[in-house]
Amino acid sequence: MIKIYHTKGTRGLRVIWLCEELKIEYQIQEVDFSKEFRFSKEWLKINPLGKLPSMQDGEVLLFESCAMMQYILDKYGKGKLQPLAGTPNYAYFLQWLWFSEATFARPIGEIVNHRREFPDKQEIPEVVREMQSRIYKCLDALNEALKGKKFILGEDFTAADISLGYSLLIAQNRIDKDFPERVAKYWSNISSRSAFISARSREKSNN
Ligand SMILES: N[C@@H](CCC(=O)N[C@@H](CS)C(=O)NCC(=O)O)C(=O)O
Structure with a gap:
């Protein structure tokens, strides 16, 4: 069975959401997100970057979330x-x-890392603002691409919507503006899918 090394809110959610959409069995292995654990010998054997997620399926051990998605689509989709x-x-x-x-x-990710490494209001506002401006450009491109479409490729929901959905999830609390109109509608649509709701509750219950 596919084992997803994960902690709540991290990129393993893409893989969990995909498995829920495809109705594939999987197991979540909760991982301690502390730096101490992530850079322990034990964890570096599973993820040589000291990051999350990792995924094991038989002899295959991966450490990039979108590669995990593509592997699952090709093997089990x-x-x-x-x-x-x-x-x-x-x-x-x-x-x-x-x-x-x-x-x-x-x-x-840069804002997330910056705030983790510079906690207690020591963050550098210029760094955050520059990263936010890059996020706004991405949101504008997505908004433009969504013209006349329900999902990013049109009428059919695909794994690209899952991957974009995860990025929207982590973007929403890191920007000072609302999502542009079509992105907001798209986000509300994909985040109300039952597979997304199940994925969120599976990651919370850690089983
Ligand atoms: N491109 C990688 C990014 C992995 C990544 O940045 N994971 C975050 C959690 S979602 C992490 O471990 N961050 C800790 C750090 O970078 O120090 C993927 O998509 O799997």
């Missing part, structure tokens, strides 16, 4: 939640899947 490889829609699917982590989650 039976063609669900992704367009047919090689089609134009698949190219857009890859773009939004990669964008969600490589471009959109990056400035969000």
